Amino acid sequence: MQVLRFAPSPNGWLHLGHAYSALFAFEMAKRLDGRFLLRIEDIDVGRCRPEYEQAIYDDLRWLGLEWEEPVRRQSEHFAGYERHLKQLREMGLVYPCFATRKEIQDAIAQSGIAPRNWPADPDGAPLYPGIYKNIPRETLNRLMWEGRTYAWRLDMEKAKAEAERINGGPITFTEEGASALGHKGVLPIEPELFGDVVIARKDVPTSYHLSVTADDALQGVTLVTRGQDLFPATYIHRILQLLLGFPEPRYHHHGLIRDDTGRRLSKSAKDMGLRALRTAGRTPADIRRLIGL
Incomplete structure (x- = not known):
């Protein structure tokens, strides 16, 4: 049986883009006679709020969605993510990075490469310049003893090599959507585009990448639907699925809901939420028409 999910973060009000993503997964699960799960991705405990979480339930029920109970809340499962992080540490594939944002900016500025020409990852962030990579053990111990804040970064070169060894060759994934990007079918991965990504932090033993991969495996998700971004x-x-022994789901990256200028909707831009649209008298049928479903 196919298992799909919608996994919002309660750090703002759901907007039309979320409605599209939730309905897309829900309707596909129904077509496949599969299961639909709701998961609350609230590892960012500083920004997530109970009122936003309650609004997620209210908005989705208003749209006519139903999901299995209980709902998995990531903040209740940090110990599980920490076990996966420990596994990566024992494999020698992560390292602590003490770099502040300013240190990274200064290292780039001192590289001789203009900041605008410094390579960026697919999300637009500058690639980590490796300031604290391969530092002497004595230095590492001193920084930890001082109580410095740090993040755990995945050594991407080592991680990819180990994942390819486990896989017995080049790593791929199966994409069923992403037609607007021109990508579909069995595709190769390019994790080096991200450099040494943050996989966890000192105070929170996980990141989006680690928690979403672990939860999809734990919950038996077979088809991951999410936006093209x-x-x-x-x-x-x-990479993480292979390193941690997780099964491989299929993927369907769908289109994004954009405003009249072509900008994708976001919480950070304070785009009108479903809650406000509902208060203004819009109906679930209106929402479906607005998002083209």
């Missing part, structure tokens, strides 16, 4: 993240997730 997350297409490149699949490169990292396939």
Whole structure:
């Protein structure tokens, strides 16, 4: 049986883009006679709020969605993510990075390469310049003893090599959507585009990449549906699936809901939420028409 999910973060009000993603997964699960799960991705405990989480339930029920209970809340499962992080540490594939944002900016500025020409990852962030990679053990111990804040970064070169060894060759994934990107079928991964990504932090033993990969495996998700903006993240997730012994799901990256200028909707831009649209008298049928479903 096929298992699909919608996994929002309660750090703002759901908007039309979320409605599209939720309905897309829900309707596909129905067509496939499969299961539909709701998961609350609230590992960012500083930004997530109970009122946003309750609004997720209210908005989705208003749209006519139903899901299995209980709902998995990631903040209740940090110990499980920490076990996966420990596995990666024992494999020698992650390292602590103490770099501040300013240190990274300064290292780039001192490289002789203009910041605008410094390579960026698919999300637009500058690639990590390796400031604290391969530092002496004595230095590492001193920084930890001082209580410095740090993040765990995945050594991408080592991780990809190990994942390819486990896989017995080049790593791919199966994409069923992403037609607007021109990508479909069995595709190769390019995780090196992200460099040494952050996989966890000192105070939170996980990241989006680690928790979503672990939860999809734990919950038996067989088809991951999500927006095209997350297409490149699949490169990292396939690496982690192989390293941690997780099964490989299929993927369908769907189109994004955009405003009249072509900008994709986002919480950070304060785009009108479903809650406000509902208060203004819009109906679920209106929402479906607005998003083309």
